Amino acid sequence: MQRPVALAVRGLAKSFERPAVDALDLTVFGGEFYALVGPNGAGKTTTLRMVTGLLRPDAGTIHIDGIDALADPIAAKQITAWLSDEPMIYDKLTPYEYLEFVAGLWRIDAAIAEARARELIGWLGLAPHAHERCEGFSRGMRQKVALAGALVHDPKLIILDEPLTGLDAGSARIVKNVLAGRVAAGGTVIMTTHILEVAERMADRIGIIAGGRLIAEGTLDELRHKTGKTATSLEETFLTLVETPAAAE
Amino acid sequence: MSSPATITWLAEHELRLGWRDWLSMMTAGRRSRARTVAIALVVFAVFMHLLAWSMVGGYAETPAGAGKETLVAVSGMLLLSWSLLMSQAMESVTRAFYTRSDLDLILTSPVPQRRVFSVRIARIAISVAAVAVFLASPFINMLALLGGARWLAAYGVVAAMGLVAAALSVALTVGLFRLIGPKRTRLIAQIVAAVIGAMFVIGLQVVAILSYGSLSRFAPLQSHWLIVHAPDIGSAVWLPARATLGDWSALLVVAAASIAALMASIAIFSRRFGEHVVAAAGVSQGKVRQRAAHGFRRVSAALALRRKERTLLLRDPWLVSQSLMQILYLLPPALLLWRSFHEGAGGFVLLVPVLVMAAGQLGGGLAWLSISGEDAPDLIASAPISARRVIWAKIEAVMETIAMVFAPFVVALAFASPRAAVVAGLGVLVAAAASTAVQLCFRTQARRSQFRRRQVSSRIATFAEAFSSIAWAATAALAAVGAWLAALPAVIAIGILAGVRLLKPPQAA
Numbered sequence: 001m002q003r004p005v006a007l008a009v010r011g012l013a014k015s016f017e018r019p020a021v022d023a024l025d026l027t028v029f030g031g032e033f034y035a036l037v038g039p040n041g042a043g044k045t046t047t048l049r050m051v052t053g054l055l056r057p058d059a060g061t062i063h064i065d066g067i068d069a070l071a072d073p074i075a076a077k078q079i080t081a082w083l084s085d086e087p088m089i090y091d092k093l094t095p096y097e098y099l100e101f102v103a104g105l106w107r108i109d110a111a112i113a114e115a116r117a118r119e120l121i122g123w124l125g126l127a128p129h130a131h132e133r134c135e136g137f138s139r140g141m142r143q144k145v146a147l148a149g150a151l152v153h154d155p156k157l158i159i160l161d162e163p164l165t166g167l168d169a170g171s172a173r174i175v176k177n178v179l180a181g182r183v184a185a186g187g188t189v190i191m192t193t194h195i196l197e198v199a200e201r202m203a204d205r206i207g208i209i210a211g212g213r214l215i216a217e218g219t220l221d222e223l224r225h226k227t228g229k230t231a232t233s234l235e236e237t238f239l240t241l242v243e244t245p246a247a248a249e
Numbered sequence: 250m251s252s253p254a255t256i257t258w259l260a261e262h263e264l265r266l267g268w269r270d271w272l273s274m275m276t277a278g279r280r281s282r283a284r285t286v287a288i289a290l291v292v293f294a295v296f297m298h299l300l301a302w303s304m305v306g307g308y309a310e311t312p313a314g315a316g317k318e319t320l321v322a323v324s325g326m327l328l329l330s331w332s333l334l335m336s337q338a339m340e341s342v343t344r345a346f347y348t349r350s351d352l353d354l355i356l357t358s359p360v361p362q363r364r365v366f367s368v369r370i371a372r373i374a375i376s377v378a379a380v381a382v383f384l385a386s387p388f389i390n391m392l393a394l395l396g397g398a399r400w401l402a403a404y405g406v407v408a409a410m411g412l413v414a415a416a417l418s419v420a421l422t423v424g425l426f427r428l429i430g431p432k433r434t435r436l437i438a439q440i441v442a443a444v445i446g447a448m449f450v451i452g453l454q455v456v457a458i459l460s461y462g463s464l465s466r467f468a469p470l471q472s473h474w475l476i477v478h479a480p481d482i483g484s485a486v487w488l489p490a491r492a493t494l495g496d497w498s499a500l501l502v503v504a505a506a507s508i509a510a511l512m513a514s515i516a517i518f519s520r521r522f523g524e525h526v527v528a529a530a531g532v533s534q535g536k537v538r539q540r541a542a543h544g545f546r547r548v549s550a551a552l553a554l555r556r557k558e559r560t561l562l563l564r565d566p567w568l569v570s571q572s573l574m575q576i577l578y579l580l581p582p583a584l585l586l587w588r589s590f591h592e593g594a595g596g597f598v599l600l601v602p603v604l605v606m607a608a609g610q611l612g613g614g615l616a617w618l619s620i621s622g623e624d625a626p627d628l629i630a631s632a633p634i635s636a637r638r639v640i641w642a643k644i645e646a647v648m649e650t651i652a653m654v655f656a657p658f659v660v661a662l663a664f665a666s667p668r669a670a671v672v673a674g675l676g677v678l679v680a681a682a683a684s685t686a687v688q689l690c691f692r693t694q695a696r697r698s699q700f701r702r703r704q705v706s707s708r709i710a711t712f713a714e715a716f717s718s719i720a721w722a723a724t725a726a727l728a729a730v731g732a733w734l735a736a737l738p739a740v741i742a743i744g745i746l747a748g749v750r751l752l753k754p755p756q757a758a
Contacts, residue, residue: 052631077633088625090557092564094538100545104553105632114545133537133564149628 004030005063006157006188012050012060013212020046022212024060028190028205030156033183035203036192039242043212044192045085048159051190052082065156078106081150085162087142091135095126095145098134099152106153113152120148124174140171147175151182158182160191164198176202200234208241216241254360256368263372297387302395305388309396313495321479322471323490331410334381336446338411338418341373343438346422346431346522346529362523367515370419370522374511378411399495406492406500409507416507416514423518423525431528451581550634551642558619558646561697601669601729602722604658605676609718612651612681614700616688619643622697644685651681669729676725683717683746690753709752717745 009026013019021043028034036044049055051062053073062069062076069076089098096117103113121130124144129137134145143163150158158179164172179189180202193199199206200220208216208223216223220234227240251258272283311319355365385407392400421441425434480486491499548556562569620643623629629639655677663670691710720742727735 052627054627054630074633074635077631080631082627082631084627088627090561090624092561093557097539097560101553101557102628102632103545104548104556105550105629105634107550107633110545110547117545129536131539133539136536 004065006030006032006065007051007190008061008063009047009051010061012047012062013058014043014046014050014055015058019212021050021057024209024212024214026207026214026217028157028188030065030188031183031186032188032204033179033202034188034190035199035206036190036209037194037196037199037206037238038192038209042209044209045161046212047209048082048161048190048192052080052159053077054082079156081153081155081158083146083150083158083160083163085165087139087146089134089142089145089149092133094129094131094133095121095148096130098145099148102149102152108153116154117148117152120151123178124148139166140168143167144171144174147178151178155187157188157190160189162192162194164193164195196234196238206234208238210242254358254364256364259360259365259368260371263368267372267376294387298391301387301391305392306395309392309394309400311396311494313399313491315494317479317482318471318476319494320482320487320490321476323493324487327406327410327489327493330381330385330407331414332448333446334377334411334414335418336442337380338373338377338414339422339438339442339445341377341415342418342422343435343442345369345373346426346526347435352526356527362527363520366522366526367519370415370515370519371511373419374412374415377415378408381407381411397495400493402495402497402500403493405504406489409503410489412507412511416510419514419518419522423521426521426525426528431525435529550632551638551645554629554634554639554642555646555649558643559650561624562615562618562650565697598666598669598726598729600658600662601673601676602726604655604662604673605680605725606718606722608651608655608677609680609684609714609721611654612647613684613688613714613718615647615650616644616685618697618700619647620685620688621692621695622700623694624696626694640689644682644689647685648678648681651677668731672725672729676721676728680718680721680725683721683742684714686746687714687717687749690749709749713745713749717742717749720745 005027007026007028009024012021012024012026014021024043024047026047036047038044046055050057051064051069053069053076057070064076065079067076067079090101093101099113099117099120103110103117108116121127124147126141126144126148129141134142137145143166147163150160160179163175163179167175176198179191183189183204191199191203205217205219206223207214216226218226220237223234223237223241224232227237229236229240232240251261315323356362382404385403389400389403389407392403422434422438425438425441429437485502488499489503492503620640630636632639655674659670659674659677662673687710720738723738724735724742727738
């Protein structure tokens with residue numbers, strides 16, 4: 001049976017002073033946890049910002065759940081959530097108010113959104129602070145509020161850029177559990193990360209991006225196979241593939 | 250080169266930082282603009298000298314040994330200017346307390362804190378004095394050119410005023426720290442600074458209106474009552490005024506007193522300054538609980554955006570104080586309206602341009618907050634709502650607030666003159682919309698907490714906003730008295746907006 005495609009990117013390109021993303025092709029299937037890894041400046045964030053409509057590509061196509069995201073960005077955004085590495089929330093709103101605002105932006109039925117918000121606040125351990133303004137929150141708490149905002153409209157596709165940066169072990173585990181729960185429920189998660197153990201443990205497939213191109217992709221075993229070293233860690237595999245691009249071919 | 254960690258070494262470091270701050274402020278962080286900025290400064294200086302010539306040229310021949318009337322008037326103007334310096338100095342001191350930048354490095358270094366903060370207080374004083382001298386220079390130069398070199402003594406007076414303002418600001422801020430603690434001092438000090446800046450001007454206008462029915466802020470300074478009750482001509486109170494008029498011996502006393510005040514402030518407060526900076530560094534923003542009175546409400550995306558803008562503004566007392574400071578200036582015209590209404594005079598026509606000008610300025614501030622000061626730009630950009638709708642919702646939020654603030658004034662005006670009220674209402678909306686359009690053309694991505702820096706980010710936007718407000722105010726003033734000449738400033742205002750559209754950076758669609 002053919003798996004539904006959650007994200008299909010073809011020939012995606014974006015240049016600033018030099019090419020940041022160069023004719024990138026990427027396919028992520030529905031219900032998949034996909035990790036995008038690569039060295040600093042490889043083009044991971046630029047790729048994802050184009051997918052979420054935050055940047056306009058110079059060339060290429062983006063389809064989210066079959067919707068042409070460049071032709072109909074509103075419909076594509078309706079089923080997508082984006083969480084950046086720097087949690088940008090409103091200091092003067094409480095988590096509860098923030099979630100109400102996000103639900104308003106995504107035009108979610110108020111009763112459904114409220115029930116979902118309460119559930120997320122509980123899952124993420126934010127209940128004692130649900131009605132406190134976010135201005136005094138730690139980075140971890142802010143990240144949790146932003147994650148709750150990304151999930152409150154029940155997106156089919158969640159795209160996260162380094163969501164675990166700066167989180168303590170407890171918060172990181174909560175975030176990972178929530179993401180795993182989303183995938184188990186049929187959602188699709190695409191995540192960039194520098195923490196290769198997380199990609200190794202959580203992702204169904206891993207894409208390695210370097211110089212704006214996807215140089216290798218597959219399950220951990222498939223990636224190992226490409227390097228010819230079957231018993232190595234993802235870190236070793238990653239370094240081999242990035243340092244010797246020929247191995248990725 | 251000085252030995253490391255000595256006072257002179259630290260002073261060199263502070264001067265270098267100060268110079269680079271200034272350069273960055275003038276060029277908005279782009280070194281390539283230095284030439285353009287230099288040319289703009291020359292043009293600005295020429296313009297300011299011409300303005301100064303028209304404003305103070307007539308006073309250049311005032312003799313050094315002038316009578317009490319002159320001393321009262323000069324002292325009043327010095328006090329007015331000094332209140333603004335005080336405001337600026339308090340802002341600088343508060344920033345020194347709370348801006349973390351290099352504090353961690355300094356506080357963990359083995360250099361005695363007292364030494365570091367002595368230099369830092371001196372830097373604040375020098376920068377306040379330098380800005381004061383820079384702003385006063387066109388006026389002093391024109392007076393010196395037309396009335397003789399004796400007027401150059403005024404430079405010394407202005408610098409001395411800057412030093413005293415810094416010394417007092419340090420004392421006042423340290424006092425606030427001890428009185429209300431580091432957590433509240435930041436907000437209170439910023440509000441006090443803003444109020445001090447506006448207080449004297451507004452106070453003088455209120456007195457002028459109550460006494461004379463005039464908006465001139467200098468009227469009370471020329472009143473018979475004040476001159477009769479002012480200290481004798483030999484009093485030390487007049488030393489700064491005498492020094493300004495070219496009395497070099499008075500200048501010596503004023504300069505010595507100001508340096509002594511600064512040295513005393515450094516000696517007394519530098520240790521405490523360090524202690525309080527440490528305390529401020531340890532302050533985290535307190536928890537504020539909000540009442541959870543209602544469940545989620547069914548709203549459109551646009552309404553959600555408008556509501557968010559309103560909530561964020563109302564919950565930030567500092568932003569409210571900064572934005573509404575312009576509204577404080579409406580107090581005197583409101584008083585004038587009240588008097589005119591009771592006396593059946595036609596002075597309320599004066600209200601129209603004041604309201605329009607205030608609406609333009611307030612609209613610009615609110616538009617920056619709403620359009621550029623977006624703390625979660627990714628969230629808004631990734632939401633399923635078109636960029637055009639987002640912008641419209643934000644513009645609606647600005648215009649809604651403007652309407653709420655100005656409606657009572659316009660309604661009150663309608664009782665006195667329906668025609669003036671209609672003109673004022675239209676003028677308020679147009680001026681606010683024009684300022685919003687300027688902010689839209691020069692929108693950037695910034696955090697709301699950077700509100701104070703908005704005027705630095707684009708000089709063109711700042712000047713365009715101010716000149717557009719002035720032009721619309723002039724249009725409204727002339728329209729209120731039924732003059733066809735009103736079309737002229739309106740054309741100028743439209744021209745300003747057209748220019749803004751031509752000059753807008755390419756990224757602002």
